[in-house]
Amino acid sequence: xxxxxxxxxxxxxxxxxxxxxxxxxxxxxxxxxxxxxxxxxxxxxxxxxxxxxxxxxxxxxxxxxxxxxxxxxxxxxxxxxxxxxxxxxxxxxxxxxxxxxxxxxxxxxxxxxxxxxxxxxxxxxxxxxxxxxxxxxxxxxxxxxxxxxxxxxxxxxxxxxxxxxxxxxxxxxxxxxxxxxxxxxxxxxxxxxxxxxxxxxxxxxxxxxxxxxxxxxxxxxxxxxxxxxxxxxxxxxxxxxxxxxxxxxxxxxxxxxxxxxxxxxxxxxxxxxxxxxxxxxxxxxxxxxxxxxxxxxxxxxxxxxxxxxxxxxxxx
Numbered sequence: 001x002x003x004x005x006x007x008x009x010x011x012x013x014x015x016x017x018x019x020x021x022x023x024x025x026x027x028x029x030x031x032x033x034x035x036x037x038x039x040x041x042x043x044x045x046x047x048x049x050x051x052x053x054x055x056x057x058x059x060x061x062x063x064x065x066x067x068x069x070x071x072x073x074x075x076x077x078x079x080x081x082x083x084x085x086x087x088x089x090x091x092x093x094x095x096x097x098x099x100x101x102x103x104x105x106x107x108x109x110x111x112x113x114x115x116x117x118x119x120x121x122x123x124x125x126x127x128x129x130x131x132x133x134x135x136x137x138x139x140x141x142x143x144x145x146x147x148x149x150x151x152x153x154x155x156x157x158x159x160x161x162x163x164x165x166x167x168x169x170x171x172x173x174x175x176x177x178x179x180x181x182x183x184x185x186x187x188x189x190x191x192x193x194x195x196x197x198x199x200x201x202x203x204x205x206x207x208x209x210x211x212x213x214x215x216x217x218x219x220x221x222x223x224x225x226x227x228x229x230x231x232x233x234x235x236x237x238x239x240x241x242x243x244x245x246x247x248x249x250x251x252x253x254x255x256x257x258x259x260x261x262x263x264x265x266x267x268x269x270x271x272x273x274x275x276x277x278x279x280x281x282x283x284x285x286x287x288x289x290x291x292x293x294x295x296x297x298x299x300x301x302x303x304x305x306x307x308x309x310x311x312x313x314x315x316x
Contacts, residue, residue: 004312006078008305009086011164014093015301021094023101030095030173034180037062042185046195056198059181063202067174074169089169096164096172098156099297103290106145110286113141131262142281147258149289150218150250151243155179157297158217159210165304178206204241211242214296215249221295227252230275237272244274251275253292254285 023029041062045054070092077085105128113121121141122133129148136144159179164172182203185196215235219227230252231245237259238244247258257275 004308006082006085006089007168007308010089010093010169011161011301011304013086013090014097015297017090017094018097018100021100022104023098024095030092031176031180034062034066034177035184038181038184042195046185046191051194052197055185055195059185059199059202062181063174063177066177067170070170070173092169092173093164096160096169096176097297098152098160099293102149102152102156103293106149106286106289109141109145110283113138114283139281142283142285143256143258145286146250146254146256146281146289147247149293150246151240153218153293153296154207154211154214154242154246157293158214158300159207161297161300161304162210162213163206165307175206178203207242211245213300215245217296217299218246218249218253218292221292221299222253224249224253226255234272234274237274239269239271247274250289250292254281254288255279256281 038058041058045051045058074085074089077088109121109124109128112124118138118141121138122136125136125141125144126133129144131144133141133144156179160172160175163175167174178199181196181199185192186200186203187193187196212235215231216228218224219231227249230248234248234251235245238247251258251274255275255277257273257278259271259273259275261270
């Protein structure tokens with residue numbers, strides 16, 4: 001049972017810390033460190049010939065570095081003191097989860113839109129999406145928030161927990177490096193088209209299972225048959241091999257439509273529509289998104305705990 005405690009206790013503590021504190025902006029955050037490492041490597045390598053190879057070398061090297069660092073730190077702490085290991089792992093599970101902070105960002109956009117007007121809503125939205133927000137309508141802003149929250153429910157909540165379940169804290173932190181690499185260099189623009197190609201492919205592979213788990217958990221916690229149908233109807237209707245699944249689930253749950261033309265750095269990008277009804281989104285619907293996020297996060301935690309307890313019973 002002791003081995004199970006070393007997995008389950010940090011998971012529960014980290015989850016509770018995320019519920020209470022969200023993103024600790026006043027504290028050092030490992031993702032900021034990951035970003036600094038990526039920036040340094042990009043400055044040194046993203047020029048001249050063989051950019052795909054150089055980008056692959058940097059991406060794989062950083063992922064391996066993070067995994068091995070957390071692996072050996074965990075072994076060291078476990079050999080020294082059990083509670084030191086639990087405390088260390090709990091803190092980094094907390095850092096690895098982004099459920100409350102994601103919802104806070106969504107709420108902030110809606111709050112700015114409602115209290116300060118359209119321009120303030122556009123400006124606040126630009127903090128969390130890659131598209132140009134300068135000319136978006138209120139409807140487009142709300143839809144953009146819901147799209148990014150559904151996608152990041154996979155990237156920021158379910159996927160880190162999935163990799164924690166599969167390989168403990170080292171795997172969870174390695175995934176966070178993968179996701180950070182993709183968010184920083186995984187773009188199809190002139191600067192990163194070649195250098196970030198391998199990072200983007202690794203992120204696609206890493207999110208393949210978590211994105212689909214996320215979609216099915218979303219419709220399960222809402223008991224939404226339409227959401228279930230939309231996953232199969234629209235899941236592949238996205239430029240990303242993964243983002244379409246949670247977006248399709250949410251479009252079905254809310255009976256709305258995502259996608260369409262968006263401006264990315266002055267370039268108009270046509271995205272396939274996900275959903276059928278282009279209805280008006282109300283400000284109050286952010287509360288339903290909050291329920292979905294919290295329910296999916298808690299369901300994932302419970303599934304992981306149940307999995308390990310079942311394994312423990314089978315072993316006995």
